[in-house]
Amino acid sequence: MEEAEDMVSNTVSINLCSIFLCGNSHSHPVDNHGLSGTIPQEIGYLSLLEHLILKNNNELVGSLPPTIGNLQVLRQVGVYNNNIEGIIPEELFQVSSLKFINVQNNDLSGTLSKKIESLNRLETLVVVNNKVRKLF
Amino acid sequence: MSSQKKRAPSATNNPFDSDSYSVSDASHGISELSRQSRGVAFDLNTIAASRRAMISGKPLANKATEKAISSGSGNNIPLTSPATTTGKVKRKFTPARRVVIDPDLEAGCDRQRTLNESTRESDAGAADKNPTMLNDEDIDNPSSSSVSSNGSDDESESDANSYDSIDDLKKRRSSCVYAILGLVSLGFLAGIIALSVIVFGGKDGGSPSTAILTARQEALHGIIKTVVDASILMDQEAPQYRAHRWLIYEDLLGLAPASGASHERVVQRYSLAVFFFATGGARKWKSHNWLDGDECIEEWDGVGCTDDGIVRVLSLSEYQSNINGRS
Numbered sequence: 001m002e003e004a005e006d007m008v009s010n011t012v013s014i015n016l017c018s019i020f021l022c023g024n025s026h027s028h029p030v031d032n033h034g035l036s037g038t039i040p041q042e043i044g045y046l047s048l049l050e051h052l053i054l055k056n057n058n059e060l061v062g063s064l065p066p067t068i069g070n071l072q073v074l075r076q077v078g079v080y081n082n083n084i085e086g087i088i089p090e091e092l093f094q095v096s097s098l099k100f101i102n103v104q105n106n107d108l109s110g111t112l113s114k115k116i117e118s119l120n121r122l123e124t125l126v127v128v129n130n131k132v133r134k135l136f
Numbered sequence: 137m138s139s140q141k142k143r144a145p146s147a148t149n150n151p152f153d154s155d156s157y158s159v160s161d162a163s164h165g166i167s168e169l170s171r172q173s174r175g176v177a178f179d180l181n182t183i184a185a186s187r188r189a190m191i192s193g194k195p196l197a198n199k200a201t202e203k204a205i206s207s208g209s210g211n212n213i214p215l216t217s218p219a220t221t222t223g224k225v226k227r228k229f230t231p232a233r234r235v236v237i238d239p240d241l242e243a244g245c246d247r248q249r250t251l252n253e254s255t256r257e258s259d260a261g262a263a264d265k266n267p268t269m270l271n272d273e274d275i276d277n278p279s280s281s282s283v284s285s286n287g288s289d290d291e292s293e294s295d296a297n298s299y300d301s302i303d304d305l306k307k308r309r310s311s312c313v314y315a316i317l318g319l320v321s322l323g324f325l326a327g328i329i330a331l332s333v334i335v336f337g338g339k340d341g342g343s344p345s346t347a348i349l350t351a352r353q354e355a356l357h358g359i360i361k362t363v364v365d366a367s368i369l370m371d372q373e374a375p376q377y378r379a380h381r382w383l384i385y386e387d388l389l390g391l392a393p394a395s396g397a398s399h400e401r402v403v404q405r406y407s408l409a410v411f412f413f414a415t416g417g418a419r420k421w422k423s424h425n426w427l428d429g430d431e432c433i434e435e436w437d438g439v440g441c442t443d444d445g446i447v448r449v450l451s452l453s454e455y456q457s458n459i460n461g462r463s
Contacts, residue, residue, distance in 0.1 A: 033421065033422060033438070033452045033453050034416065034420050034421045034422040035415040035416060035420065035421065035452055035453075036415060036416040036420045037375075037414050037415045037416055037420075038414055038415070039411075039414070039415070040375060040376075040407075040410045040411055040414040040415075042363070042364075042376070042379075042406070042407035042410040042411060042414075043407065043411060043450075045363055045403050045404070045406075045407040046404060046407055046408075046447050046450065047400070048442065048446045048447065048448055049447060049448060049449070049450060050448045050449065051440070051448065051449040051450065051451060052450050052451075053449075053450070053451035053452070053453055054450075054451075054452055054453060055453040056453045057415075057452075057453065059416070059420070060415065073448075078451075
């Protein structure tokens with residue numbers, strides 16, 4: 001029962017969540033760029049990337065590559081309204097520069113690591129409409 | 137002589153149905169055949185009988201019979217053995233001469249046998265003394281004979297034919313040799329092609345890891361190998377393979393580490409290319425200017441860079457907004 005209560009079935013809203021982008025959203029905007037396939041691990045070699053926004057691409061599948069944790073100056077990760085699956089890699093929570101994370105409306109699963117609490121600059125976290133569970 | 141077994145050719149009208157004959161038999165045959173040959177034409181049954189006898193290896197009755205047959209038919213067939221005129225004739229097998237009984241069979245003459253016979257004739261002239269005898273080989277394969285039954289019996293022509301046969305045989309052997317050499321050459325060529333496909337990767341021009349590269353290409357390849365497993369670069373379906381090939385062979389920007397392109401710059405451009413191919417690229421993207429010119433100067437769609445040419449934004453959903461730093 002307790003586990004069921006911890007299920008992050010729809011929304012994870014922590015006090016760092018800013019007003020916009022939080023909450024449930026089932027509508028997919030129409031600005032689909034046409035991306036398909038998967039996000040390659042080579043994304044982690046763009047070592048000075050600050051903004052990674054890949055949204056509204058229904059054919060974008062696969063998982064978030066762990067190499068995303070190499071992006072030590074990353075501030076925004078907006079990978080929402082896609083069909084990304086798998087878990088949110090723990091490596092992402094090692095990027096202390098992150099201020100914005102939005103992965104809503106995907107097919108993510110697993111648990112949300114407590115390490116997210118170490119992201120002192122994080123202002124927005126949106127994980128709604130996934131299968132992610134909260135363990136803390 | 138009285139003890140000799142007598143046969144009556146006239147009774148059977150076939151003087152060749154026995155293995156041995158006496159002189160009297162021969163004389164009787166002479167008179168009989170001479171009498172018959174006085175006619176306009178020699179009895180064709182007798183000729184046929186003589187041929188059957190020769191096929192079966194039995195001797196003719198005597199020389200007179202031969203002459204009678206020859207004169208009657210208008211042909212000069214050396215069918216008889218001299219021994220038949222002196223006494224009993226044992227069935228003998230001589231490898232020297234062969235006789236073609238049926239002219240129709242001569243068309244299928246075995247050249248190998250003709251060659252052998254020609255050699256035998258040159259080595260053993262005595263064999264000509266018994267031209268009528270057939271050996272077992274001839275009986276089994278009468279087409280192998282070298283003397284035709286049309287009665288021409290032209291030795292010089294026969295020799296000429298033999299030489300022609302030798303030439304033909306040589307040509308045939310040469311053809312066989314050439315055929316074998318051709319097959320070997322084809323096999324060798326196929327091996328080379330297969331090896332080339334393995335080494336150079338077939339139609340795509342080969343994997344850069346094994347192909348011959350320029351110094352610039354080799355330098356690019358060396359940098360890329362630091363961030364990707366070499367086995368992935370062999371997978372032609374992998375976006376890394378395609379990006380690698382694009383950067384080394386197709387990128388018109390022509391990054392050259394020797395000309396100042398840094399390791400980070402090469403990796404950045406390679407990584408963007410991998411992203412492009414991994415997410416559908418030209419096949420799926422609705423519009424783009426990727427892989428065309430410098431990613432920062434040309435401002436690839438959704439890409440934002442620092443003043444130093446380092447990518448800081450990748451936004452492929454709302455790249456027209458301010459978030460990509462181009463506003």
